[in-house]
Amino acid sequence: MSQAGGDVPAPRKILGSVEYMRICQFINGYHGLAIDCEYELRNRFFKEVEPMALTCILQSELFNRSRGQHWKNDHRGKKLLKAYEDQKELYDNDLLIQMACAEGINPIALCRTLLQEKYKLKHRSHISRMLKHPHLIEDPRLAANVQQCMISDNQEGPITDLRRRIIGEEYELKLKELAKEAGIHFYDEHDLRRMGYDKTPDIKMILPFLYKGSVINWIESKANFGDTKGHKFNIQQQLHSYCNRFGPGLIIYWFGYHEETPHLPDNNIGITVLADFPAKEDLVFMQITQGESPPAETGATKGEFKQTANPDNELTKSS
Template sequence: MDLETYRIIRRNLSSPKDFEKFPLPNYVLSSILNQKIVESVIRKFRRYDPETVARIWREKGKLNVRLPPVLRLKVLMRGLGFSKGEISNLLKHPKEAGDLEDLVWDAVTRDFIYSPLAVRFQHLKGRLGEKIIEDYLMGLDVDFKTEKELKTRKTPDFLLKDCIEFIGFKVRWIESKFMFGDFRTHSFYWRRQYYHYFKDFGKGVVVYWPWHLDTPFSLSGDLDMKVHFKFGRLKREKFLKVVDDVIDRFAKGEKIEVKGNRRLLTFLKGLGFDIVLN
């Protein structure tokens, strides 16, 4: 993707509802939106004092915190005296939240970045990308070691025994990232990881599965993330189970068919799924 197209897309994305503006897979648009939101969170999060947020909520019933739903709720719950463990448990089991049950349900069914299911899905996508590369290398009969096998710090996902030809270059290592490869992301991981790989092992390649800006030494993937969707009533108590089932089916490579409301549709789009209406 060229830089100007990326800038236009990023500037005009504020929610999954904006995905319809661009003829691109949702997993690409979702990645760009998610990274935009995460960068905003990093700038804003420290502004909020939990005790002050809790006091205003008690006095006025208002939660004036401009953060994604789950993070907004976490700030409030910290101010109310909940521990990290308690907060984590209540986000997974909203029925146990007492007076905060409605707030918890609202947060975990809206937040496609920081809800427990969204976090689980992000880890799953990371493992999926690595599995695709591993199968590809094994198909080529290439000798390699994975990061887990190397058991040392600052090693790539795949270290090759010998260099192989890749996009016109001889490369010794491959790194898999399930995120859009923009300048901020690439620069961050260059300082944190890629530079050390290059210094220790020579040239390598980074695979940004949800596409990347036009730069050398990076590739994009192509994934089938379709959900066949039919509108129907969906109780909130079943929402998390449906999303969990979608994630499991995606991991197994199975066809995904669901019935649900518009909130579920928006949540799945936010995760990066392309919606096919039935």
């Protein structure tokens, strides 16, 4: 993309410690709705940073903050409900939005607290149903307020959950398409589950390849920003078991990562961190020598890694 003054640099996806800290400080010092904070981050203060990276950092910071507020919110439900009942005639449908800003709570979290208190709901599933279908709320004014919160909260709620799931699936599909274009042959999650595996990466190579000298047996797609804390959590929950079962692999944080993330000692079990699909020129594929059969899914490999001669760098079999 270019303008009259020349090429416009691509938004940065790999962030240094100072810049990352500045973004986090802005988020934690912001007073108002998260959706407004996201707009300010993207359009005013950090326009040179990948927009989705900012969205993901915001999500992570607010999630960490909210974990310490659930107990407090639950125990002040009566006070919050009384404040709503006392003032509901003075506002149209934005009273809960005003209260969420004043209390420093996500609008959907405030709705959950009020619904639980007002209707004495014990199960979270009952509250979630009311949030998903506000017309089920007997109080029409409260229903209208809840609906307003639904469209004004970019951190919680069914709309936000759907958006995140769609983005995750979009980038899994992108991974598979790019892998096919590069000439990589792989099993996806559905293939691996049919084989009886429980924890599965997004794709596992039928034959491993080399990326800059490192053997790659699997690739995990994350439509997220790879900060150090989140990456360590992913290693604990997923990547460690992939390495144990399939050998070394690669994780792609499509929206970028903290500059320290690829260099964490935790990666020494065989994890490579990238912010995009690896370039074709950095891939070296295995060629099966004559008379050998492809390896089974157990991870045993035969043949040699050789830079392929064809221009598409496809996986080829020697004759």
